Amino acid sequence: MSTGTDPRPSAAAGSPARGGVHHSTRASIAPRHLRRDRWWLPPAATAAGLLAFVVYSTWRAFADERYYAAPYVSPFYSPCLAERCVPMKDGADWEVFGSWWALSPALLILIFPLGFRLTCYYYRKAYYRGFWASPPACAVAEPHAKYTGESRFPLVLQNIHRYFFYFAVIVAGILTYDAVLAFRDERGAWGHMGLGTLVMLANIALIWAYTLSCHSCRHIVGGRLRTFSKHPVRYRMWGLVSRLNARHMLLAWASLISVALADLYVYLVAGGVFDDPRFF
């Protein structure tokens, strides 16, 4: 760390001059970047993928129909907290909100998974790069004249990710309950399994893997400790979550796709497009 000499202050230190890579003290190179690879492809693909999900989920969230095909319920509509919800036998349709709620019940619950993903450390990277070009790619100059990052309002609110993680655990618990109910048939008798049951199981497995691989979870279970050796159980849990955390991006995309596919499956079965193939 120590150089043994006092560092010379930069000529531009404290100067209000701007310009990034074109700042007067830096090597005078006209192009904003010299990368020749297809650096634009990952942010473009990310933006396209996220945009496709936003369009689909917005349509489904406002649709307010075809979200229950006994025994399957769409993850977009569970728990269903309005009086207007379709009756779900023993399902998570709790009338917390009365008849005054005239909009789609999905809007009441989607705010939590949406907030969790919006403030997620992976998705932040994805949309900062893909939509805001801050930066578009490494060593590719961003187009903004000013940057304060997450140090000020509104982006300082990204720090509420921890709160959304707590809610995400509750929502994942309810979706697990839904997946268990998928082992009953449409009359409520146990011992059923259809393709929809597998879809629900795969979805909830990916939702849990994504939720538990979250950086906030990793911190809470053990990362916040300074001395692991005094907390062997938490150290072990931290190690397990760290292994999941290394695949957080993959799990983020896999669970995003699975939740949309699970909803689409329920939408198609509820609309009578095809019958749920039944194994037993």
Next chain:
Amino acid sequence: MSYQARFKVWRGDAGGGGLTDYEVAVNEGEVVLDIIHRLQATAAPDLAVRWNCKAGKCGSCSAEINGRPRLMCMTRMSVFDPEETVTVTPMRAFPVVRDLVTDVSYNYAKARDVASFAPPADLKPGEYRMRQQDVDRLQEFRKCIECFLCQNTCHVVRDHEENKPAFAGPRFLMRVAELDMHPLDAAAEAGVDRKAAAQEDHGLGYCNITKCCTEVCPEHIKITDNALIPLKERVVDRSYDPLVWLGNKIRRRGAEHGT
């Protein structure tokens, strides 16, 4: 197999400069730094370049090759097509001194701003004992060779010169994280709040975790996942988490009743 490669190398100083074309021989197994040395020995004897170990361990030969921040000694010529023109420029986040040499003193100034390790009062040097699982995390950060490629690629300062006074950059936020995770660091007892310093003095909030520092690290340190995000989470603990606040409140009340 040898071939004649086309190179564009930035030549100049703070007063101005530009890319100069060279044709230079390349032999099998060589790296970009070998070619730069051959240029010095042949067509450009006054070409300025900073280098030392040629083994990716001293962190001296940082530059940008085809626009990507790299160590010249760790970039094999075999990754380029022989027909391709290879462009070598100095790091573009720091003031240029001459040719490929930049003034990296910003980093040394930021290093001095980080409060150093505070020795525990009850232990003498030589009495420090730590278990391996407690130091594994920190040892990853100690692999840093201070090439400053992460500092160079971080858009917070690369694209915004005006942020340099407020932002320490990934390398030194990683240093703060390392010390905050250190089992024997007695900074708190010495009145130093590393989490507050990370947020208020070193500009942790400027980091938007876009992971370019991790992408360019030649030591493959997971700077974002293992240092910056954990440090952000530690700041969240301190400033934003309602459950941690409640837990601390209850513990404090319990301690007061216990005494």
